[in-house]
Amino acid sequence: MNSFNWIPLQSIKESLRTGAIRLEQWQPHKLANGHRLLVSGLLLSLGLSALICTLTILHYASPVQQKSQTVTVEVPNGVTSRAISRQLSRAGLIRSSTLFNYWVQWQGISHRLKAGTYQFNRSMSLQQIIDQLQSGQVVLRQLAIPEGWTVNQIADLWEQTSFGSAESFLQVAGEVRWQRTYNLPGSALEGYLFPETYRLADGSSAETAIKTMLNHFQDQWTPRMGLAATQIGLSQREAIILASIIEKEAQIDSEREIISSVFHNRLRKGWKLDADPTVLYGLGNPPRSLTRVDLRTDTPYNTYLHKGLPPGPICNPGQASIMAALRPAKTPYFYFVASGGGGHYFSETLDQHQRMVRRYQKSRRSQQIAKTPDSDDY
Numbered sequence: 001m002n003s004f005n006w007i008p009l010q011s012i013k014e015s016l017r018t019g020a021i022r023l024e025q026w027q028p029h030k031l032a033n034g035h036r037l038l039v040s041g042l043l044l045s046l047g048l049s050a051l052i053c054t055l056t057i058l059h060y061a062s063p064v065q066q067k068s069q070t071v072t073v074e075v076p077n078g079v080t081s082r083a084i085s086r087q088l089s090r091a092g093l094i095r096s097s098t099l100f101n102y103w104v105q106w107q108g109i110s111h112r113l114k115a116g117t118y119q120f121n122r123s124m125s126l127q128q129i130i131d132q133l134q135s136g137q138v139v140l141r142q143l144a145i146p147e148g149w150t151v152n153q154i155a156d157l158w159e160q161t162s163f164g165s166a167e168s169f170l171q172v173a174g175e176v177r178w179q180r181t182y183n184l185p186g187s188a189l190e191g192y193l194f195p196e197t198y199r200l201a202d203g204s205s206a207e208t209a210i211k212t213m214l215n216h217f218q219d220q221w222t223p224r225m226g227l228a229a230t231q232i233g234l235s236q237r238e239a240i241i242l243a244s245i246i247e248k249e250a251q252i253d254s255e256r257e258i259i260s261s262v263f264h265n266r267l268r269k270g271w272k273l274d275a276d277p278t279v280l281y282g283l284g285n286p287p288r289s290l291t292r293v294d295l296r297t298d299t300p301y302n303t304y305l306h307k308g309l310p311p312g313p314i315c316n317p318g319q320a321s322i323m324a325a326l327r328p329a330k331t332p333y334f335y336f337v338a339s340g341g342g343g344h345y346f347s348e349t350l351d352q353h354q355r356m357v358r359r360y361q362k363s364r365r366s367q368q369i370a371k372t373p374d375s376d377d378y
Contacts, residue, residue, distance in 0.1 A: 061103070061126040064095055069122040072139070074203070081110040084133065093120050093129060100126060109134050117202035140199040143209065147195040147318030148247040150285065154193055154316070164206055172206040182214050191240040191313025192217050220319060228326040232264070237312075243325040244313035248277035251342035256324035258346060261331040271334070273303040281314035340364075 071091050075084055081104050085097035094100050103126060104110040113130075116138030120129055143161060145154055151173055155166040173189050184192055193210065194217040200209060221236065229239045242263060250256045266273055276290050282301030283294060295302070301310040317325075333346040335353035337360050345356035 061099060062095070063123045063125050064092060065122045067123065071120050071122060073118050073120060075113070075115045075118060075133070077115040079115070081105075081113055084113055088120075088129065091120075093122060093124070094126055100130070103127075104130060114138070115203075136201075138201040138203075141202050142197055143200055144197040145193070145195045145213075145316070147321065148244075148315045149195065150281075150315050151188065151190050151193060152285075158206065158209070163200070163204060163209070169206040169209075173210055178210070178214065182218065184214075185235075185237045186312050188312060189214070191237075191244055191316055193316045194220055195316055195318045220322075225322070225326060232326065232328075234325075238309055239322065239325050240317065241309045241313050243317035243322040244315045245273070245275050245277060245310075246324050247315055247317040247321040249275065249336075250321065250324070253320060255344060256320055257327060257329040258331055258333065259336060259344070260324040260328035262333045262336055262346065264328045265331070265334050267308065269334075270307060272305070272307050273309070275303045278303040278310050278314055282310075 071093055073087055073091055073093070075087065082097075082101055085094070085100040088094045088100065089097040101110075104113065107130070109130070113133040114136035116136060118132060118137070119139050120132065124132075141161070141163075143157070143163065145157065149157075151170070152166075155169040155173070158164055158169040159166040173193075176187070178184060178189055179187065182192070189210070193213040196213075196216055198209070198212055198216075200212065225239075226236060229236060234242070242260070245263065246256055246260050250259050263273055263275070278301045279290060279294055279297075279299075280286065282299030283297065295304045298305055300306070301314065303310060331346070332348045335347040335350065335356075336344040337347075337353065337356050339345045339356075339360060340363055345360070347353040347356055
């Protein structure tokens, strides 16, 4: 039996009403021993309950294991925090989806958890996982765009690297809003998708990628470059068009400014540029060498038939070619032809150029003969 009798709450209320017990008497230090034990027991019970609750929360908020183990989770767009909690629970990353939901609600961030592909670790605490979801620290993948690639080639790369379809990329790239948003002349993004190795979140949209490339282009094109273009009589677009031709012609860095000087010299004289890459671009960049028929095929990009620069860039040039277009070397050259190995022969006159062309053709024939197997090899 207990050493004291329990006093029902109703009896206490009745005693207070009738005056049998006065409030000024209801004080812990004036309570009977039994009553003091009751209050102490209640306080102890509440303390133990709070301790157990705290330990339980700490347990369910702790990592599911101490050993490091990476788990990839794809959080789709538009899902609720409850759906995310179920994903994390199924992936073995959290101990309690209920605590996860209460936790994000208590912090007021249930609507600020970001979609994407995440790499979590089973040694992460609940709060660390929530922090990563809130900050959007998703898996980043590389998209490496080489100098001189066209928009079509970038779209193919987009598909090959499993970011999305080439068709969807081209569709987004063809939207006229880009020209308005970034104040770009022309009707296409050719020339302005800056070649670089980008780190994009897995699952990024074509819109995000294009925006990133255009922003990078604007960062690279400085006011000083705009001034340099003005000083040589070029607009930004004309400089990018010329840079795109240089990019396709130059295979050796040391020749970029010399090739640029040839085109500047010809433009200054009012001559046609006679640039093979422009012809190929106008034909849709067929995977073959130019033919005489190609050179006579009239497209807006055929610089063998039309004077001046073509109507738009023929690729997306890198920084080196843009700078070469803005700072050409001072040379007397008006012609160049391949010398083999990526280099070129440069000439001042047509006679010199034709001799260099014959030398190159003779060298190519010799190489072809050397590669032809003897009859004994069959």
